[in-house]
Amino acid sequence: MTELSFSRIAALSAVLLLAPASAPAADEAEITAETFGCLTDMTPVRGFFVDNLLGDLEATLGIANSADGGVYPPGSVVQLVPTEVMVKRGAGWSPETNDWEFFELNVSADGSSFRGRGTTDVINRFGGNCLDCHILAEPQWDMICETGHGCAPIPITREQITAIQNADPRCVAGRAED
Numbered sequence: 001m002t003e004l005s006f007s008r009i010a011a012l013s014a015v016l017l018l019a020p021a022s023a024p025a026a027d028e029a030e031i032t033a034e035t036f037g038c039l040t041d042m043t044p045v046r047g048f049f050v051d052n053l054l055g056d057l058e059a060t061l062g063i064a065n066s067a068d069g070g071v072y073p074p075g076s077v078v079q080l081v082p083t084e085v086m087v088k089r090g091a092g093w094s095p096e097t098n099d100w101e102f103f104e105l106n107v108s109a110d111g112s113s114f115r116g117r118g119t120t121d122v123i124n125r126f127g128g129n130c131l132d133c134h135i136l137a138e139p140q141w142d143m144i145c146e147t148g149h150g151c152a153p154i155p156i157t158r159e160q161i162t163a164i165q166n167a168d169p170r171c172v173a174g175r176a177e178d
């Protein structure tokens with residue numbers, strides 16, 4: 001017991017020591033693959049889904065539903081399909097991406113894992129660079145494409161998107177445990 005506690009403390013200390021010198025600001029959530037679960041458990045907005053890792057869903061919805069756009073608040077999670085995620089990090093985290101972190105996930109009934117994450121160099125499973133497309137959104141839309149925001153449209157129909165959303169294998173896994 002004592003030994004186990006000691007090794008736990010040692011492991012924890014190692015993690016703390018390995019933390020980057022420029023510790024994330026207090027408004028930063030730690031993001032791991034476990035952060036991301038069943039897509040359709042998130043809050044729907046016009047066919048995509050949002051959440052807020054810092055608990056401020058109202059602020060995220062305020063921007064998502066604003067007719068004039070605006071800057072999504074830190075912690076905002078935005079998803080159209082199960083495998084592609086944008087998370088708004090703290091102000092100044094990555095000026096080139098408006099502080100968005102892009103994620104390309106693998107998803108299965110066991111959960112999520114990372115295929116890629118980052119800022120300017122994240123490539124989706126079809127070979128496309130996230131930023132290259134999302135940067136085309138007009139400035140007031142904070143790199144959120146939807147339709148009519150200035151991005152080149154993706155070649156799949158709303159029906160296909162809905163089908164992909166409803167086929168998220170992580171949702172089935174979650175319900176089986178209920």
Ligand code: HEC
Binds near residue numbers: 127
């Ligand atoms: C070929 C261009 C292209 C690439 C590459 C691309 N996206 Fe998108 N993405 C779009 C478009 C266009 C939409 C809006 C589609 C719609 O609603 O009809 C979209 C939608 C989204 C949304 C929903 C919010 C929004 O902007 O409408 C998220 C989140 C997202 N993409 C994340 C990513 C991530 C993460 C990557 C890289 C792993 C990525 N995308 C790569 C074009 C692209």
